[in-house]
Amino acid sequence: MKKPLIFIAISILTLGLFSCTKEKTGFTPKYDVNQAYEVNVVGHYENFEAIEDEFVRFNKYYPNAKLTYTYLDNYNKIITTALNSESAPDIFFTFPWMINDSSYSDLFNFTEDFSANPGDIDISVIREGLLSKKGSEIPMLPIYVTTYGMMVNEDLFNKENISIPKTYNELVNACQSFKDKNYANIMMGHTSQILYPMFFPHFCSKIKDNKTAINELNELKADAGIYLKDSLELVDDFMSHDFINLDECAKLKNDYDAVIKRFFEGDIPMMLASGQTVSGTEKREKQSEAFTNNPFKYSLRPIPSTNSGGIFLNSVNLCFAVNKKSKNLEMTNEFMRFLINDEQLDNMSKIKRLMTPAKDMSLDNIYASFSAAEAIYISNLGLNDAADQKVRTAGSRVAQGKMSVEDAINNWNTIE
Numbered sequence: 001m002k003k004p005l006i007f008i009a010i011s012i013l014t015l016g017l018f019s020c021t022k023e024k025t026g027f028t029p030k031y032d033v034n035q036a037y038e039v040n041v042v043g044h045y046e047n048f049e050a051i052e053d054e055f056v057r058f059n060k061y062y063p064n065a066k067l068t069y070t071y072l073d074n075y076n077k078i079i080t081t082a083l084n085s086e087s088a089p090d091i092f093f094t095f096p097w098m099i100n101d102s103s104y105s106d107l108f109n110f111t112e113d114f115s116a117n118p119g120d121i122d123i124s125v126i127r128e129g130l131l132s133k134k135g136s137e138i139p140m141l142p143i144y145v146t147t148y149g150m151m152v153n154e155d156l157f158n159k160e161n162i163s164i165p166k167t168y169n170e171l172v173n174a175c176q177s178f179k180d181k182n183y184a185n186i187m188m189g190h191t192s193q194i195l196y197p198m199f200f201p202h203f204c205s206k207i208k209d210n211k212t213a214i215n216e217l218n219e220l221k222a223d224a225g226i227y228l229k230d231s232l233e234l235v236d237d238f239m240s241h242d243f244i245n246l247d248e249c250a251k252l253k254n255d256y257d258a259v260i261k262r263f264f265e266g267d268i269p270m271m272l273a274s275g276q277t278v279s280g281t282e283k284r285e286k287q288s289e290a291f292t293n294n295p296f297k298y299s300l301r302p303i304p305s306t307n308s309g310g311i312f313l314n315s316v317n318l319c320f321a322v323n324k325k326s327k328n329l330e331m332t333n334e335f336m337r338f339l340i341n342d343e344q345l346d347n348m349s350k351i352k353r354l355m356t357p358a359k360d361m362s363l364d365n366i367y368a369s370f371s372a373a374e375a376i377y378i379s380n381l382g383l384n385d386a387a388d389q390k391v392r393t394a395g396s397r398v399a400q401g402k403m404s405v406e407d408a409i410n411n412w413n414t415i416e
Helices: 049-059 075-083 096-100 102-109 154-159 168-180 196-207 211-218 222-239 257-263 281-285 289-293 329-339 342-352 365-372 385-399 405-414
Strands: 007-013 037-043 065-072 091-094 141-146 148-153 270-274 298-301 311-322 374-377
Touching: 037 075, 037 329, 049 065, 049 329, 049 342, 065 075, 065 329, 075 091, 075 102, 091 329, 096 102, 141 342, 148 154, 148 196, 154 298, 168 222, 196 211, 196 222, 196 270, 196 311, 196 374, 196 385, 211 222, 211 385, 222 385, 222 405, 257 270, 257 281, 281 289, 298 365, 311 329, 329 342, 385 405
Parallel strands: 037 065, 037 091, 311 374
Antiparallel strands: 007 065, 091 311, 141 311, 148 270, 148 298
16 A cells, blocks of 8 residues: 655745845845745655745745745655646755656656746856756756765864864874774764765766766776776775774664764764765754763864865755746746845755855855865766766775775676
8 A cells, every 4th residue: 555645834924924124135026026826845854944944035025925845755756746736836856866867757847947047047156067957958956065074073183182184194194193092983984984975076086087987987898997996095095094993883873863973972083974964963962962961063074085185076965946837937936036046045055054056155164174175066077877886886895895996996897
């Protein structure tokens, strides 16, 4: 029997409830501000405080508007069905990987093409490398960006008078210093993330301008394994120092709640993580008795995988698409015009604690160090899904000691 859909609708009715004082956003309404209309956003977040805040902000311009967010249970499987229904959403969550997944081909019959500048939505505020394209069309716009790195307990570094590393040699020396001070766990992470934040950005940096390498990797040529060599050797070298206890890492049940709560115990200098993990930290500070009793300053930093520093791998976390068959298309685009703005994107990213896709990249302090890192856009790399997965698996196998560097290079294209 199919699991019933769960619809949780949160309506923001702001007429008479909020001040009509306009914010300094540079936004000027195009239409009659007194008209009443409805716009519904649907997605897979059970709670989406950031969009609710944007509803409040938008209602200062259009006080009679009714804006709602609806959570769809089992989102990826039912979104196309929802778009075909009588109560189809006006705006819906999308992800870049959907473009190359044939099971979502029908979904793109509903997506508005933002390259055609509908409703005067200014997509030039978004970093171009984050725009996902389907042919010549831009069917979705990024709302959040994520990356990979290590959460750093800055107070532990200060306590032990150890500098937070900015180069690979400094990373090895810092880990050795903690080891000499008898720290049981110097660097941890969920098994799925063991040195992934080091290996994959480093690998992307090595091939980003090498079209021959990318073509041969995409063709899954056996000889293309040589392009993984430097990054695999980096991982192998780091693991040889015994700074990571794989048995302890295996105890972490997931890469979100379990990782955050373990990090908040305060005895781990560095925790491998993604921006998605970091997005849940602020809410869990009060949920952690250890952190509440002994709070500490922490940040997410790129792992310094070279002696020039770390690498900022830009990866889209979430996009919005507009239903071009919307009954309220004109006003839906008006809300998107309001939203695709430096200030609003920045506001949403701060509430969700993810990164903004805007060119004017104002970063939450927790991400501040990424501003100095080499930036690479995963969408511009050109690596197809099959090659991407093989490369990631090869790096994971070497990091976990399940495969030698030589075996990974020679067999990368047949790894399952």
